[in-house]
Amino acid sequence: MNIENVPDIIISRLPVYLRALERMYEHGTITTSSQELGEKVGISAAQIRKDLSQFGEFGKQGTGYHIPFLIEHLRRILRVDHPWDVVIVGMGELGHAIARYQGFSVRGFHVVMCFDNDPTKIGRPVCEDAKICDLTIQDEKLLVEKLAGSRVKLAMLCVPASIAQQVADKLVEAGIKGILNYAPVNLVTPKDVRVQYIDPTVGLQRMAFYIKE
Amino acid sequence: MNIENVPDIIISRLPVYLRALERMYEHGTITTSSQELGEKVGISAAQIRKDLSQFGEFGKQGTGYHIPFLIEHLRRILRVDHPWDVVIVGMGELGHAIARYQGFSVRGFHVVMCFDNDPTKIGRPVCEDAKICDLTIQDEKLLVEKLAGSRVKLAMLCVPASIAQQVADKLVEAGIKGILNYAPVNLVTPKDVRVQYIDPTVGLQRMAFYIKE
DNA sequence: CGCCAGTTGTGTTTAATTGCACAAAAAAAG
DNA sequence: CTTTTTTTGTGCAATTAAACACAACTGGCG
Numbered sequence: 001m002n003i004e005n006v007p008d009i010i011i012s013r014l015p016v017y018l019r020a021l022e023r024m025y026e027h028g029t030i031t032t033s034s035q036e037l038g039e040k041v042g043i044s045a046a047q048i049r050k051d052l053s054q055f056g057e058f059g060k061q062g063t064g065y066h067i068p069f070l071i072e073h074l075r076r077i078l079r080v081d082h083p084w085d086v087v088i089v090g091m092g093e094l095g096h097a098i099a100r101y102q103g104f105s106v107r108g109f110h111v112v113m114c115f116d117n118d119p120t121k122i123g124r125p126v127c128e129d130a131k132i133c134d135l136t137i138q139d140e141k142l143l144v145e146k147l148a149g150s151r152v153k154l155a156m157l158c159v160p161a162s163i164a165q166q167v168a169d170k171l172v173e174a175g176i177k178g179i180l181n182y183a184p185v186n187l188v189t190p191k192d193v194r195v196q197y198i199d200p201t202v203g204l205q206r207m208a209f210y211i212k213e
Numbered sequence: 214m215n216i217e218n219v220p221d222i223i224i225s226r227l228p229v230y231l232r233a234l235e236r237m238y239e240h241g242t243i244t245t246s247s248q249e250l251g252e253k254v255g256i257s258a259a260q261i262r263k264d265l266s267q268f269g270e271f272g273k274q275g276t277g278y279h280i281p282f283l284i285e286h287l288r289r290i291l292r293v294d295h296p297w298d299v300v301i302v303g304m305g306e307l308g309h310a311i312a313r314y315q316g317f318s319v320r321g322f323h324v325v326m327c328f329d330n331d332p333t334k335i336g337r338p339v340c341e342d343a344k345i346c347d348l349t350i351q352d353e354k355l356l357v358e359k360l361a362g363s364r365v366k367l368a369m370l371c372v373p374a375s376i377a378q379q380v381a382d383k384l385v386e387a388g389i390k391g392i393l394n395y396a397p398v399n400l401v402t403p404k405d406v407r408v409q410y411i412d413p414t415v416g417l418q419r420m421a422f423y424i425k426e
Numbered sequence: 427c428g429c430c431a432g433t434t435g436t437g438t439t440t441a442a443t444t445g446c447a448c449a450a451a452a453a454a455a456g
Numbered sequence: 457c458t459t460t461t462t463t464t465g466t467g468c469a470a471t472t473a474a475a476c477a478c479a480a481c482t483g484g485c486g
Binding site for chain 3: 246247248258262263265266270271272273274275276277278
Binding site: 220222223257259260263273274275276 | 476477
């Protein structure tokens with residue numbers, strides 16, 4: 001039950017459990033079993049019980065798990081029981097789409113600043129409709145300055161692959177501890193700075209392997 | 214060297230190797246070692262050698278790997294040595310952004326049809342500028358009909374979570390074998406239909422766990 | 427040509443992950 | 457109140473994945 005050295009593979013499943021539980025709760029379900037949850041997320045019941053048991057005893061024999069209780073604990077474990085501020089670097093098509101997307105905010109991640117290195121973009125509003133997003137694109141040169149001392153620890157990286165590493169280095173310098181990297185390159189970072197990769201093509205290629213006709 | 218039962222975890226790394234190799238090749242490098250490649254992708258050299266050895270002997274002692282040769286073989290293994298047609302279902306903000314995004318096409322995945330169930334969207338062009346994307350949004354009701362008998366085997370699912378499963382069922386019925394799912398729900402599919410999940414929030418939550426102050 | 431530095435492919439060992447199975451507890455049924 | 461059913465948490469076994477280590481091969485150089 002030492003939360004410090006829980007293997008990452010277990011951590012990686014918790015958001016999936018949380019997502020499914022939140023969904024069930026929205027649908028009015030207040031109790032579930034490892035079996036039922038397992039069917040929803042495609043993971044064996046034993047696996048789920050073992051994963052959860054790393055952090056405490058949340059279930060009750062004969063009954064299962066009380067959903068709101070488990071949600072609360074998972075959020076606390078993942079440290080998403082409070083909202084997080086996030087910045088976006090690289091305001092191309094993708095950066096704009098992400099900034100406008102409402103889904104992050106709903107799930108507790110607030111975009112608070114946007115940066116780009118293109119002088120023609122700097123100073124422009126991210127979105128015409130200020131109700132959707134009232135941010136202004138800032139100069140990437142000011143990144144370190146603006147972030148140092150702020151509480152922002154998470155960034156989404158949407159710059160071209162060719163400059164992703166150097167921008168990542170700046171993010172590290174600015175005290176960022178987690179980078180959601182949309183650029184199709186692996187990043188090298190100090191080990192206290194985590195990177196999560198989002199490359200749809202990798203997913204497509206991986207599936208293509210299995211399609212035989 | 215029986216390609217059929219190579220573990221999925223190995224397959225999942227191949228696109229990452231391929232991506233790095235293509236990048237190196239674009240930069241004019243024509244030879245690399247497992248050591249060097251490992252540093253680029255953050256995976257041990259031994260792991261890379263063992264992964265590749267599942268499919269044949271591509272390297273040469275003393276020299277390493279000839280990059281274009283290895284790229285060619287990885288593409289053949291992953292079956293991305295020819296382009297793939299893909300459809301998008303759900304033309305909200307996200308679906309539009311994906312349809313306009315040029316990156317898929319560059320890496321061999323061509324968007325050939327777009328569907329939505331909203332009558333006000335059906336018949337509209339995906340993009341004002343036909344040079345970027347000259348597709349028209351089609352009625353989701355026609356999905357099965359249009360796809361059956363076509364060679365399309367891959368789909369990107371961008372509909373709201375609430376209807377994702379039922380649309381996925383239709384995709385399965387239409388003969389789709391791989392779904393890139395952007396909806397934040399797990400999908401249940403027959404085991405010959407693969408699903409890859411893209412949920413940025415999961416990545417953010419996973420990183421949030423490690424940020425302690 | 428012979429030696430050295432570099433590098434692969436793989437057999438073997440070690441570590442990590444998952445699956446199994448069951449006692450213990452709770453609730454439901456009789 | 458007793459029995460049956462349900463379901464958890466967990467020790468142990470089995471499986472899977474990763475790391476290690478080295479023989480075998482290659483190319484370069486004196």
